[in-house]
Amino acid sequence: MNLPPDPTATSEKTAAPRAHSAADRASVEERILAPLNEAQRRAVTTTEGPLLVLAGAGSGKTRVITHRIAWLIQHEGVAPWNILAVTFTNKAAAEMRDRLTEMIGDAARDVAMGTFHSLCARMLRRDGEAIGLPTGFNIYDADDQARVIKGFLKEDDLPATGETKPSLILGAISRAKNEGLSAEQMEDRAITHHEHLIARFAKRYAAEMRRLDALDFDDLLLEGLRLLREAPAVADRYRAKWHYLHVDEYQDTNRIQYGWVRELAMGRGNLCVVGDDDQSIYSWRGADIRNILDFERDWPTATIVPLEQNYRSTQTILDAAHGVVSNNEGRKAKKLWTERSGGHTIPVFGAFDQDDEAAWIVRRIEELTAARPGKAPEAAPTPHVLSEIAILYRTNAQSRAIEEALLRAMVPYQLIGGTRFYQRREVKDALAWLRVLRNDADRISFERIINVPPRGIGEKTIELLRAADAARAGDGVGASYGAIVASAGIGELQGISPRARTALAGVAAIVERLRSRLALVDLPELLDAVYSETGLRAHLAAEGVEGEERWANLLELRGIAGRFLELEPLDALDRFLEETALVADQDALEVDLDRVTLITLHAAKGLEWPAVFISGLTEGLFPHSRALEDREQMEEERRLCYVGITRAKARLYLSYALRRSWGAGDGAPSRFLEEIPEELLESANEDDPRTGEAAAFGRGARGFAAARGGIGGGGAWREGSGDVGAPDGSFRPSRDLEARRRAYGAGARSGSLHVPDADGIDELPDDEDGDLDAVRPVGRVPAWLANRFKGARESTQSDAPDTRTAQALPASGVRRVIVPGERTFRDGDRVRHARFGEGIVVTSRLTRS
Structure with missing residues (x-):
């Protein structure tokens, strides 16, 4: 490999000749x-x-x-x-x-x-x-930074949870740095107790990083x-x-x-x-x-x-993306076009829960790759390979259900943003050894390797070393952490057991031997010496199959080090440590592997695939709940959706689940689905083969193309659709989250019955103490809302309320006899509450009370 030269280096070359004739x-x-x-x-x-x-x-x-x-x-x-x-x-x-x-x-x-x-x-x-910086500084990644903060928490006897969780503290410090604020300025601007707490941590963190000769990414x-x-x-x-x-x-x-x-x-x-x-x-x-x-x-x-x-996507995909992002106010006017006119409509699948959604995605992947019997998509006259397919999602937590579905179907995948190569334990251990050799002040790296492989150095010994380091720093003594380790090894530090003292002396000797070779051997040879003299190789050899896999990772690290052979040994070490610290998630993407890619929408930016699935298009998840009341954040969520859609070259699939096992519970389909022109979308939910009717949720609800309410049986209705009882074109559910929630019954509680009126959605009652005994069934569900609830069916019968009978009228309009001990009300029944008026039963259950 020809390594690019240092871009900051000067050159004595003359300018390249320009074309004269x-x-x-x-x-x-x-x-x-x-x-x-x-x-x-x-x-x-x-x-x-x-x-x-x-x-x-x-x-x-x-x-x-x-x-x-x-x-x-x-x-x-x-x-x-x-x-x-x-x-x-x-x-x-x-x-x-x-x-x-x-x-x-x-x-x-x-x-x-x-x-x-x-x-x-x-x-x-x-x-x-x-500007007073040492040229041999180390670059700390997120894990190294967290170790620094955890040290402070331990000193202060504070938990690493809640408002003192290291990631939250570091996030606040990072945001302040990105705004150009120093720790002192953070303290000046702090108002709340938490802000003062963060500012104090920021001040200590800055001082400790200077003492460790370390810079984090923001510091660079x-x-x-x-x-x-x-x-x-x-x-x-x-x-x-x-x-x-x-x-x-x-x-x-x-x-x-x-x-x-x-x-x-x-x-x-x-x-x-x-x-x-x-x-x-x-x-x-x-x-x-x-x-x-x-x-x-x-x-x-x-x-x-x-x-x-645009040279990537079909016009259908571009129009879908524009339909979403054009709703933003803070943007420069433009619209993408392509010579690839047309394109296949975009399937939208509404699932009951995330497992149902994941199963549907896997079925579609199997069809795309001809691994599953069935009609192949028109866009794929020849089957796709797995590496041409990506599944995108808003948060990492969403990958769990998808991974499990892929594993069950034995579909290979790669997870981008999971445990990356340079974050693996054995790789970080080897890199920490190199950092110790390069910088004797790097306490964080010293504490990582001091007992790797195990040498009998316990937490008590490390605490004594840390206390000695803090004491010398307080006295203004410039001794390095390595010097403290060496002094402890020869008995100059009180309280160290004989066994630990011997182990520390061994560590100090290894560091001294390896450091003497830094400027003499190339980087791969230095790594060989680290693996051998520290005992890493022997330690992994004793760990069986797992040790073999971890040893393979260390050999891979050695191979990467071989890219820097053109540089002088110390320069090679510095460049190697820089590049391993600064590698990004996308740099770990292996495009040659025949695997489906699982990746967050943020990490997918700049990438492309022939077939893309965007999952989790549920209000409160995507767009994220924190954006619902903030215009700027909502516009960024909309841009994120635009990015996701434009990753697709030929096939785009959209899906959502109405219920998840984590997060905020039930939710409605994302407003972004409503912002895509209707003619570009098609429902991916199939009719129930047993009844020929739209099955509920992810089991095959129909009608998305005909009426927006048909996506998965829980989607938004088409505005101004003309369906009997539907809201007119002036009703904008995508602009009113609470209206959407009420319409879908998401989060409805016992006694909170509601019904849409001709102008939209009535307010939920404030009093939630309604007595179900006071509720009387009055009729059927309006046609425009029928597919919204499990068990609901369309009917052309009279919508006149019937208050003369205690018999519940289900959505089909067929009377049923109430049997003692049976649930009096079924999902989809239209009822009248003595206090709150008419409503629809979203769910009911029999209780002993």
Whole structure:
């Protein structure tokens, strides 16, 4: 593997020759511009000044960036090392470099390219001393950060739950950092007890990270920006180096990244940002959609080039996505189109619960792959392979039911966002050893490896070491944690048992031997020594089959280390530790495996599959419950739905479950289903073969295409459908969650009976002490609502209330005799309450009272 050079390094090379003759220029223009459409060509050839490329989903933004860089080098004569391209994932950077290499050859290696975090890390390695940072700092991931916070909680005798849960504390600290707030500013702004608590933890956390010579992911960005602002000579050097800046996924940048880009672009102003405001879905981790919406305000001379031609999806899929996202107010007007006119309608399945939903998804997958007898989808004249199929969901908790259904059907899958390779215990142990060797102050890594493999060093010993470390820090003594371990090993620390002292001496000796080889051996050889001298290899060999699997992971880690052989040993170690710490979920996606992909909607951004399932389209789940009363959050949920829909190339399947075993209980179909044009959708629920009628919920309710109420027997009705008793076109259930809940009976409680009136939905009674004895059946369910309730059937009989009899009238309109001891009321009965008036029985049960 040819490792890309450090993008922050300087170069003595001369600029690449530009095409001078007319023939040469024509050849370059033909090769670079011919594959592009008119809008893409404009984006590629607009080289000077600020440029915003509004690149809709599947519009070829990566092609635009790579062709633009090639144009700059081969047509404009710009030296490749004077060009910077910033991405959000290593995967995107690698793909971009590979494409560029195909176009311009080895010159692509000299283009500075990487993620925000990796570029900042390398700038800080090279120039961090200008702002007082050690160049040998370690990068802490979420697990390392949690260990720091847990140490504080233990010192304070606080639980790692509730408001002091480490992930919640770290989340609050991260949000503050993304807003550019220091720990001191957090304290100044704190009002509540919890805010003061978080601010105090933030202050301690910052001090401890400095003492450990460690930076977390947010610190890399903050310190990278501070470097440019507080070290003018360093900033000028980078501005002089990078004449042309390209930023991918600009809509996902946060305040700090925005500042970093602006600092670098202040020199020549040749800034090209590519993004799509309709795909801004990361506000929860600091992304600010205003960065892209306000680009023209920030750069008044900017050129705007929209890319609206889509090369991925059918027009049906694009129209469905537009139907959803066009309801947002905070967006730039645009609409995707494709030459792939038409497309197959989108099946929508309504399930009773998440297990029913998962089973339906698996059945459809088996049909797509011809693993199940039945009619193959028209879009797949030849069967799909499993790697062409993805299942997307809003939250990780949803994957459980899907995984179980896939396992039962023996369908292979890969779960993205599960336990990643670099998070596996044995891999983290090996990396912790490397970090200890590189930085003697790294207490968190020391405490991880000090008893790995087991050496008889217990928690009591670790507490004594930690206390000694804290005492020396309080005295201002700069001794490293490694020195403390070594001193304990020779008896200088009181309270250590002889057995533990011997073990600590052994650890100190191993560290000293391995550290002496850091600058002498290549990285794979260093890992071999770590595996051997620490006892990791022997320990895993004694663990049987599980140990063999874990040993295979360590061998895989060694193979990855082999990619850095072109660098000097210490540089290789630093780059290796950086890249393993900064790897993203998408980087773990293995596209060559013939497995179905399970992935969250957030993690799926930037990916595509021929067939996509979006599950869990239930109000309160997607859109998420926290967005229901917040317009900005609802608009982000809508953008997330847009992202999910546009991952599909040919086939899109949508599903929801009315009931889940976790979360907020029963729910209604998502409003996003209602926002998709009706003619694009079809019901995937089948008629009950025994009765020829629409079965309830996920067992085959009909009527989605004919009336929106038919999805799964629990969907929303079509507004203005004209069905007898249906709300008229002015009724907007998608705009009124409470109305929807009342209409579906979700969360209805005993005694809370209700009935829709001609204008919509009546209010639920405030008094929930209604006596069912006072309820009298009065008639049948209106036709427009009949399929909503289990057991309900359509009827053309009179809707006149009958208050003269105690006989309940079920939805079919056929009288039944009440038998003593039997349930007096059945689901779907229309009744009249003496106090609350008419209503429909959603559910009833016989009690001993």
